[in-house]
Amino acid sequence: MKVVFVTGNEKKWAEVKALLPEWIELQRMNLDLMEIQGSRSEIATFKCKQAASMIDDRNVAIITEDTSLGFTALRNLPGPYIKHFLDAIKHEGLNNLLVAYEDKSATAYCTVAYWNRMETDEPLVFEGSTAGSIVPARGPALFGWDPIFEPVESSVPKKTFAEMTMSEKNAISHRHRAFAQLATHFENSLKQ
Numbered sequence: 001m002k003v004v005f006v007t008g009n010e011k012k013w014a015e016v017k018a019l020l021p022e023w024i025e026l027q028r029m030n031l032d033l034m035e036i037q038g039s040r041s042e043i044a045t046f047k048c049k050q051a052a053s054m055i056d057d058r059n060v061a062i063i064t065e066d067t068s069l070g071f072t073a074l075r076n077l078p079g080p081y082i083k084h085f086l087d088a089i090k091h092e093g094l095n096n097l098l099v100a101y102e103d104k105s106a107t108a109y110c111t112v113a114y115w116n117r118m119e120t121d122e123p124l125v126f127e128g129s130t131a132g133s134i135v136p137a138r139g140p141a142l143f144g145w146d147p148i149f150e151p152v153e154s155s156v157p158k159k160t161f162a163e164m165t166m167s168e169k170n171a172i173s174h175r176h177r178a179f180a181q182l183a184t185h186f187e188n189s190l191k192q
Helices: 010-019 040-054 082-096 166-172 174-191
Strands: 002-006 026-029 060-071 077-079 105-115 124-134 149-151
Touching (some): 010 174, 105 174
Parallel strands (some): 002 026
């Protein structure tokens, strides 16, 4: 079965290819998907169903992903709207949102929706998270909010995602944890 990961983001594509087993026939497709408001699961599921409506071949399984960054002091905002916040106020503005708060902790989430329409009536949802802190930007500003997110569990203390190699980041990232669950699903499906 062909599996299509729907993304136009080259960095995300590289990470996902490194995270999933090589035996999966993974292809990338860039579709213009509408962004809705809702929970992380609702957003990822909606994107997957929308992609399925654009890919008319039922033999193609679809993966969509939505990333979220929740600031503890702001009751998990900006959450799934982090991309819009980042576009509007940049890294410095995201830091400024927390100036009045002592608590700089945050959680990164990756919510993956996978739909093999030959197997299920609805997309399956897998979610991974990584705890960390919001810090002034460090490292190359090549991938979203990576320069301001410093995981608390990093094997190399005080590194932002942007300062890590891809393998360092993939070992602990929210994306790794969500796609590891998907990989387990693939392996279990083979055993049936």
